[in-house]
Amino acid sequence: MITDQIKNASLYSNVNPFMQKTFEYLTTTDFSAVEPGKYEIDGENVYALVSTYNTKPLSVGKWEAHKRYIDVQYIFSGKEKIGFTNFEKVIPLEEYNEEKDIAIYKGEGNFFIMDEKYFAIFFPTDVHMPGLAIHIPKEIKKIVVKVRVEKTEEKPNEVVEHENG
Secondary structure (H helix, E strand, O other): OEEEEHHHHHHHOOOOOOHHHHHHHHHHOOHHHOOOEEEEEEOEOEEEEEEEEEOEOHHHOOEEEOOOEEEEEEEEEOOEEEEEEOHHHEEEEEEEEOOOOEEEEEEOOEEEEEOOOEEEEEOOOOEEEEEEOOOOOOEEEEEEEEEEOOOOOOOOOOOOOOOOO
16 A cells, blocks of 8 residues: 655556556546546546545445555545555455455454545555545545556466565
């Protein structure tokens, strides 16, 4: 997971072959004029989901992870609490849905506040819980750019266990 201010986006353009297009879109688009919906940036390789919603209580939050796409979550207006953890701290609640590229988990993790004009990059190894209220539900406008993971010789997004230490 990476989190930073959008003004520093250029530092992360080489993280993935599609990341430069992602950050060009996020830094040059006037989202005050963009309606909620799906927007293609580079076909199914990179696309944006623009949404406006009320943040939710932690009690209804769910841990999630993806296999085919990296999530770049950008808060245009408002702020929310987001959880992050790894696979050692969660157990499957709903098996991976290939069509929706999502698996749902239950478990524990850490949380941070993502302010307006900040972004977070969640890789397939990053289990996350977005959309949480800080104290009470408030409306935010958020853009989630789905960035296709590079094809590798291994199974896409296979989690490799590492020893601690």
